[in-house]
Amino acid sequence: MTAASSPIFAKPRNRNERNAMKSLELHRIEKSYGAYHALRGIDLSVEEGEFIVMVGPSGCGKSTLLKTIAGLETISSGQILISGRDVTKEEPGDRGIAMVFQSYALYPHMTVAENMGFGLRMAKRPKEEIDAAVARAAKILRITDQLDKRPKQLSGGQRQRVAIGRAITRSPDVFLFDEPLSNLDAALRTQMRVELSSLHAELGATMIYVTHDQVEAMTMASRIVVLNRGAVEQVGSPLELYRNPGNLFVAGFLGAPRMNFFDVTVDEVSGAKAGISAPGLAPLNVSLAEGAALNPGDRATLGIRPENIRLAAGDAARAAISGKVRLVEHLGRETILYVDAGALQCVSSESGTGNITVQVGQVTPISAESPVSLSIDPHDAYLFAGDGQRTVTARKASHSNQTKVDTI
Amino acid sequence: MTSLWRRHRWWLTPTLLILPGAVLFAVVILASSVQSLWISLHDWDGFGPMVWIGLGNYRELMDDPQFYVSLKNNVIWLVMFMLAPPIGLAIALLVNQKIKGMRLVKSMFFIPLVLASVAVGVVFTWVYTPEFGLLALIFRAFGANAPALLSDEHFVTFAIVVAALWSQIAFCMVLYLAGLNNLSEELIGAGRVDGARGWNMLRHIVLPQLTQVTFIAIAVTVVGALRSFDMISVMTRGGPFGSSSVLAYQMFEQSIFSYRFGYGAAIASVLFVIMAVFITWYLTRIIRAEERGA
Numbered sequence: 001m002t003a004a005s006s007p008i009f010a011k012p013r014n015r016n017e018r019n020a021m022k023s024l025e026l027h028r029i030e031k032s033y034g035a036y037h038a039l040r041g042i043d044l045s046v047e048e049g050e051f052i053v054m055v056g057p058s059g060c061g062k063s064t065l066l067k068t069i070a071g072l073e074t075i076s077s078g079q080i081l082i083s084g085r086d087v088t089k090e091e092p093g094d095r096g097i098a099m100v101f102q103s104y105a106l107y108p109h110m111t112v113a114e115n116m117g118f119g120l121r122m123a124k125r126p127k128e129e130i131d132a133a134v135a136r137a138a139k140i141l142r143i144t145d146q147l148d149k150r151p152k153q154l155s156g157g158q159r160q161r162v163a164i165g166r167a168i169t170r171s172p173d174v175f176l177f178d179e180p181l182s183n184l185d186a187a188l189r190t191q192m193r194v195e196l197s198s199l200h201a202e203l204g205a206t207m208i209y210v211t212h213d214q215v216e217a218m219t220m221a222s223r224i225v226v227l228n229r230g231a232v233e234q235v236g237s238p239l240e241l242y243r244n245p246g247n248l249f250v251a252g253f254l255g256a257p258r259m260n261f262f263d264v265t266v267d268e269v270s271g272a273k274a275g276i277s278a279p280g281l282a283p284l285n286v287s288l289a290e291g292a293a294l295n296p297g298d299r300a301t302l303g304i305r306p307e308n309i310r311l312a313a314g315d316a317a318r319a320a321i322s323g324k325v326r327l328v329e330h331l332g333r334e335t336i337l338y339v340d341a342g343a344l345q346c347v348s349s350e351s352g353t354g355n356i357t358v359q360v361g362q363v364t365p366i367s368a369e370s371p372v373s374l375s376i377d378p379h380d381a382y383l384f385a386g387d388g389q390r391t392v393t394a395r396k397a398s399h400s401n402q403t404k405v406d407t408i
Numbered sequence: 409m410t411s412l413w414r415r416h417r418w419w420l421t422p423t424l425l426i427l428p429g430a431v432l433f434a435v436v437i438l439a440s441s442v443q444s445l446w447i448s449l450h451d452w453d454g455f456g457p458m459v460w461i462g463l464g465n466y467r468e469l470m471d472d473p474q475f476y477v478s479l480k481n482n483v484i485w486l487v488m489f490m491l492a493p494p495i496g497l498a499i500a501l502l503v504n505q506k507i508k509g510m511r512l513v514k515s516m517f518f519i520p521l522v523l524a525s526v527a528v529g530v531v532f533t534w535v536y537t538p539e540f541g542l543l544a545l546i547f548r549a550f551g552a553n554a555p556a557l558l559s560d561e562h563f564v565t566f567a568i569v570v571a572a573l574w575s576q577i578a579f580c581m582v583l584y585l586a587g588l589n590n591l592s593e594e595l596i597g598a599g600r601v602d603g604a605r606g607w608n609m610l611r612h613i614v615l616p617q618l619t620q621v622t623f624i625a626i627a628v629t630v631v632g633a634l635r636s637f638d639m640i641s642v643m644t645r646g647g648p649f650g651s652s653s654v655l656a657y658q659m660f661e662q663s664i665f666s667y668r669f670g671y672g673a674a675i676a677s678v679l680f681v682i683m684a685v686f687i688t689w690y691l692t693r694i695i696r697a698e699e700r701g702a
Contacts, residue, residue, distance in 0.1 A: 072597045093603025105594035109616040118612070119602035170602070 021084035023048040023206035024069065024174050029078035031064060031230075038064045039075070040230040046174075046208070051200050053209045055217040056227035057253070062210045063178055065227070069208065070099050070176050083173045093122065098167035099176040102183065104159045106151040112162050113138075113147040119170040130169075137168040140202065157188045164196075168203070177209040181216065193219060214254055218242070226250050243396040248388030251303050252348065257336060257357045259303045259382070261347045266298040272394070276302060276383065280344030282320045286381050292392035294385070300392070301347070301384040306336070306359035308380035311366075312373040319373030326355055328368055335360050339372055441680065448673035454663070458670070465674035474650050475675070478658045481565045482634060482682075485654060488569045489576060489633035493625040496580025497618075501610075503581075504588050514585075520575035521582065529642030532571035533558065558644055561651035568652055572639045576632055580625045587621035588614075623694050627687070634683055655679045 024046040031039035039061050046052055054062040067073040069080060071092035080088045087095040098119070106115050114121075116137055117130040125133075138144045141161040151159055160180060167175055180196075181189045197220050200207055211217055217224050218238045226233040226241065226249070233253075234246040245251035251259050264278040274294055277283045284302070288294060312319040323341030338355040345354035358374060366372065383393045413420070448465055450458040469475050503514040520528060535542040538556040547554035557567040591614065599613035615622075637656040640646055646653035646661060653661070655675055663672030 067597075070597070070601060072600060091603075091605065092597075092600040093605065097601065099598070099601045101594045101598060103592075103594050105592065105598035107595065107598070107613065107616070109619075118599075118604070122603040122608055166598075166602075 021048075022046060022081070023050070023083060024208065025079075025081040026069070027079040027081075029065070029068060029080070030076045031061075031068060031073065032076050038230050039068070042078070042230075042232055044225060044232065044235070046206060048206055049204050051197075051207045051209065051220055051222045052225060053211060053217040053221035053223075054225045054227055055211055055214060055253070056233075058212065060227040061230040062212075062227045064230075066099075066176055066178050066208060066210045069174070070097055071095050072099075093119075096173040097176055098170045098172035098174075099178065100160075100163045100167050100180045102179045104151070104163040104180075104183075106159060106162055106166075108151055111148055111150055112143065112154070112165075115151065115162055116147075116166045116169045119166065133169045133171070134165075137165040140168065140199070141165045156184050157192065160184065160192060164199070173206065175205055175207040177207065179211050180209075181211070182213070196220065214256065218254070224254075226253060228253075245382065245391060247390055248301055248303070248384045251382055251384070251391070255305055257306045257359060258348075259305050260309070260356050261384075262302045262304075262344060263347055264300055264302045264383075266294055266296055266300055268296050269294050274383065274392075276300065278302070278344060280321065280323075280341050284320065284376065284378055284381060286378050286383050287394040288383075289392055289394050292385075294383075294392055299386045301386075301388060303382035303384060304376055304380060306357040309356070309358045309374050309376060311358075311360060312375040320376045321356065321374040323356065323372060323374070325366060325368050325370050325372055326353075327351075328366060335366075337366065337372070339374065341374075444673045444676050444680075447670055448677045450670045452670045453667040454669045455667075461670070465671050466678075468671065469674055469678065474653065474658060475655075477650060478653045478655045478675075481652065481654045482636075484565050485569055485572075485633040485636050486630065488566070488573065489629050490626075492573055492576040492580045492629050493622060496577045496582075496625065497584045497622075499577065500581045500584035500588055504585060517578055517581055520578040523575070525572070525575060525638045526642050528571060528575055529568075529639045532567075532574075532639075533643050535571075536567055559648055561648055564644060564648065564652040568639050568643050571643065572632075572636060576629060580629065583621050583625050583628075584618065587618045591617050619697075627690060630686060630690075631683065634679065634686075655682075 022045050024044070026042055026044040029039050029042040030037070042065060044052075054065060056062050064073060068075045069082075071087070071090060075088070078088070079086060082096050085096075092099075107118065110118065113131075113134050116134045120130045120133060134147070135144070138147055141164060143158060143161050143165060146154060146158060146162070151162065154162065160183075163180070177196075181192050184192060193216055196209075200220075209216070209220065221238050223235060224238055224241050225235050228249050234241055234250045236244075238254075241250060242254055245254065248261070252261065262278055262281065264276045264281070267275045267277055267283065269275075269288070272288050272290075273285050274288050274292075275283055275285050281302075294300070309321075321339075321341050321344055323339045323344070325337050326340045327338040329336040329338075337358040337360060338351050338353070339358055340353075340355050344356070346356050347354075351357065356374070379396075381393065382391055384390070385392050447458070449460065449462060451461045451464070452458040499517055503510055503517060523531075536557045538544055538554055541554070543557070544554040555563065557563045595613060595617065596609075599609055604612055635656050636654055637660060640652055640654060640657045641660070644652045646657050650658075656679060659672045659675040659679065661672075662668045662675065
C-alpha cells in the first residue's frame, strides 16, 4: 500500500496534517435548475476511510450530489472540501477523486490497460509508473489476463472491474460510485457487493457510494446518508438508522418489507408514556422520547415493522389487531402475510392496498382467507408526530431484542 | 392458401418487403449502368442508329487533352473538398458551445444547406464579378484590383470549389452536430474525471465517438467532389476553354451539346470506375478498422 499512496497529483501533502482533516466536507450545498431545487443546503462531513452510502428514491438528488462532488455539475452555492482543500471551483481532474459510473463509461477504443492508465497518462506520469499502477490495480481486481482486451470483449462483471480498476489506478483521495451495480444481474450484484466491501477494507480509502438499493446501503455502508427531495433526512450507521429512524421517511425507506404505518389518535399523555388508539386497533401504550411535546387529541402515525408483528394464536381477546389473511407469500426462510384488518388501514402500505404486512417464521400453517389475530409489543412501535418530521418514541437500545422476535 | 402462406412466409415476407427497393435499384442504377457501358462501345448521336466501334471511344479519350484537364480538375476538387469534414467539425464544435446567441449563429451556418446549389453558384458568380462583386469591393478597400477569377484558367477551378465548399462544409457541420448530440455524457464525464481537457478531450474521448459520422462525412464528400457538376454548369460552363471542366461536366457537355452519347458514356464509365475503386477501398478499410476495435 505504500506505493499506492505515492502522490500521483503533483501537490505535496503532509500526511500528518492530512490525517487530522476530513476526507470530504460539504458545506450548505445548493443546486437549482431555474425554479427547481435539486439540492437544498446539504452538509456532510466524511472521515478518512469511511464508506458512505447515499440512498434515496429516484429524483432525490443523490446522483446530482455525487456529480457535484466530482465536479461534473456546478453548484449554485456552498463549498466542497476534499482533504481539507477547497475544490469548489476546480475541474474534476484536479479534485483528487475518481468515479465509477453506472454504465461503466469505459473508453471503447482503448484496451483495458489503456483505459486504466488514461488518468495517469493525462497527468503526464512516466510510462513505467503508469504500467506499475495498472498492473497493481489489475492484480487487486484479478483482471491481469484481460489487460489487452477491449471493453467490448468483456462481460458485464469484468467491465465493472475495469471501471473500478481505472479508479484505483488514480489513487484518489475519494472514490465516487454512481449506482455501479445496477447494470449487473442479481447473482453478480451480490458477488460484486461483497468484493467492493473487501476492496474498501483492503484499500482503506474513502468511498462515497450512491444507490437506490437499500440492501447495498445496509450491507456496505459505514454510514448511510438518506436523501429525500434534495435534502438530507438522516445520517447514521445502518443499524442506527434501522433501529432509530428520525422521521417517517427514513422509517419507511429502510427495511424490506416496508414498515406498516397507521393513522392514530393520541388519547392521553402521562409522563413518558402515551396512550394511542385507532379504529380496529386495541389501545396501546408507547414510551415517549424526552421533549416529545405530544398532546392528547393530536394526530400521529404509528409505525411497526412487519417482523415485529406476531400471530397471537387463538387468543383473540389479547390481540391488538384482528383481520383476515388476503395473501400468503412463502419465501422459504420466512413467510409474508398481507392482512386485511377492516377499519384499520395501513397508509402507504407495501402492497398499496391498505393491507398490513406481517413477516413470520418459516413454517406458518396459514392460508389465505383465514382469520388471524395479531399482537404488537409496544416496545417495537414507533410513533411519528403528525407531520411525520420527527419520531417521538424513545430510542431503541443498539442491542435489541430482535432475536427474540424471530423465534415464534 | 393460409397454410401455404404460413409455410412460406419466412422467406416471402422479407422478399416482398425488399422487392420495391430492389426493383428500383435494378432499373435506375444497375440497368442504366450496364446500358451506359453498352452505349460507350458505340458511336451514337442520340437519335440515329448506334454504330459499334468497340473501344474506339476509350482510345479517343486517352488522346483527348480535355480529358486530362477534367481529370486534373477532379483531383483539385477532391483534395480541396477534403477540407470540408475537418472545417465542418471545427464549426460544429464551435456552435455546439452553450453560449448565448449561438442558436442564431448556428442557423446562419445552416443557410447554404437550404439554398439550391444553383443559387449558391449564381450568388458566388456575383461575388466574383470583377467590377462590382463583393470580392472586388474587398480588394478595392485595400487599394488593390480584384482578379477576374472566373475568367482566369489558373484560378477558375479553385474559385468554383470554394463556392461548392461553402455548402459542403455546412453539410459536414450538420452531420457532426448530430454526432455531438449523441456523445455519451458519462464517457465525457469519465474523461473529465481522468483529467482530459481541451485537445486531449477532443482527441481521446470525443473524436473516437465520432468515427461513424466521420466515415459518412468523408464518403459523402468524396462522392460530392467527384460528381460535381451543377456549380460548374452555372458558374462557367466549363470555361474558359474547358479549363474548369470536370469529368461529370465533360460527359454532360459531350452528350447533350455535341450529340456524342457514346463518347459521353465512355467518360461516365471512367468516372464510375474511379468512384467504385475509391468506395471499395474505403469500405474495406473502415470494416477492417471496425473489426480491430471499438
